[in-house]
Amino acid sequence: MKISQISEATGVSIDTxxxxxxxxxxxxxxxxxxxxxxxDDDVSSVRFIKQSQKIGFSLEDIAQLLHxxxxxxxxxxxxxxxxxxxxxxxxQRIVELHxxxxxxxxxxxxxxxxxxxxxxxxxxxx
Numbered sequence: 538m539k540i541s542q543i544s545e546a547t548g549v550s551i552d553t554x555x556x557x558x559x560x561x562x563x564x565x566x567x568x569x570x571x572x573x574x575x576x577d578d579d580v581s582s583v584r585f586i587k588q589s590q591k592i593g594f595s596l597e598d599i600a601q602l603l604h605x606x607x608x609x610x611x612x613x614x615x616x617x618x619x620x621x622x623x624x625x626x627x628x629q630r631i632v633e634l635h636x637x638x639x640x641x642x643x644x645x646x647x648x649x650x651x652x653x654x655x656x657x658x659x660x661x662x663x
Contacts (some may be wrong), residue, residue, distance in 0.1 A: 543575040547583045554583070562586060562600055593623055 544551050557563045558573075563582060565573045582603065589599045598619060605612035647656040 538575045538580075540573050540575065543580055543583065546580055547587065549583055549587065557583070557586065560596065560600075562596065562603060593627070594619075 538546070540551050540554055543549075544554060554563070558565050563579060565575060565579065568574055585603065585606070586596075586599050589602055590596075594602065602616065602619070605616055609616075644657045644660055
């Protein structure tokens with residue numbers, strides 16, 4: 538299939554597909570005239586990349602995950618470790634978001650009970 542077809546099938550832009558190839562996330566075959574020829578495996582890889590991005594993996598992490606797909610049974614410990622690291626980061630982010638929520642709620646309360654200058658704007662100036 539051609540690049541326009543895989544773009545349509547996956548919802549990934551042509552520029553992004555070319556970028557994935559440039560950074561070696563995809564190894565695309567070419568015709569004798571140099572036209573990129575995508576396979577069903579390439580469609581699967583692009584979907585894998587997009588799904589991995591949705592759950593917060595960087596393109597560097599995704600390159601490792603794509604490599605692990607070649608030997609999934611032996612890769613289980615490394616993949617599990619990557620996921621545990623991601624879970625730890627998410628836990629930290631949740632704590633940070635709860636703190637931010639408390640701070641913003643307090644600012645809204647201060648704003649409702651104040652006269653004169655806006656306490657929210659004053660806080661943002663600091």
